[in-house]
Amino acid sequence: MKNALSAFDALSQETRLKVFRFLVEYGPEGVPAGTISERLGVPHNTLSFHLTHMSQAGLILSRREGRSIIYSANFEFFIELIQYMIKDCCRADMASVHLNTEKNCRIIELFNCCQPVSQENAP
């Protein structure tokens, strides 16, 4: 739960969510801090603060390459966050996760999506 809390915290701030979505675009190769700063118009020191925050939460990864530091989205972690949400924050009759080793993927089923179940009292 600690992990989930800090992940949600990392995603709950506008600049950080934008950074994460930006990193997702770039995929596993990642992008240097300077490019993020420039493209999103966030001062380099402010950005550094947020990148550290996101790194500590596990949401992003970094590596040095020359004088640049390359940041990338941590897809594994993000997918595990989604899995946590399904397993610990949903119900068996609403959602289920199972592994398909042949396709090498997790399959999540979210039930009753097409005809939403009204939870309000009827008018």
Place this chain on the structure above:
Amino acid sequence: MKNALSAFDALSQETRLKVFRFLVEYGPEGVPAGTISERLGVPHNTLSFHLTHMSQAGLILSRREGRSIIYSANFEFFIELIQYMIKDCCRADMASVHLNTEKNCRIIELFNCCQPVSQENAP
């Protein structure tokens, strides 16, 4: 994105995440505010602050029943949040969502889960 931000914000605080998980247990029928307060050991006014926060984010629903106010997890909203994460915060080669109208559910596939792709530099 505004919705996602406030949803993550609602889930990023320990008391609120606990409340949400507690509400999930009780399912769509929900549970009165007093019971949450008592079971989680949170003073009623502090709890009220967090419940308002979560309601405004759309994460939970409420209805009056006698003198109690019954809160319940908003499963529809939560599932849409998960869908947003997949569609807007992941990549087509990492995850995909499709509808299955026969089974009346959404199916999400998360790829490369069994043999995680290392994004760190090799030691």
Place this chain on the structure above:
DNA sequence: ACTTTATTTCTATTATTCTGGACATATGGA
């Protein structure tokens, strides 16, 4: 060794969020 570029750390200030006491409102029963 010096300079430039890329990024982080330090620091102080400002802004936001959390908390719980005291008070207010709403409902149902005597």
Place this chain on the structure above:
DNA sequence: TCCATATGTCCAGAATAATAGAAATAAAGT
């Protein structure tokens, strides 16, 4: 109408988070 119960609102203090200027580090070229 008065009382008890259930919950929400107001408020002020405490805690935490965000911002950006200035200084520090790290790498690469000259």
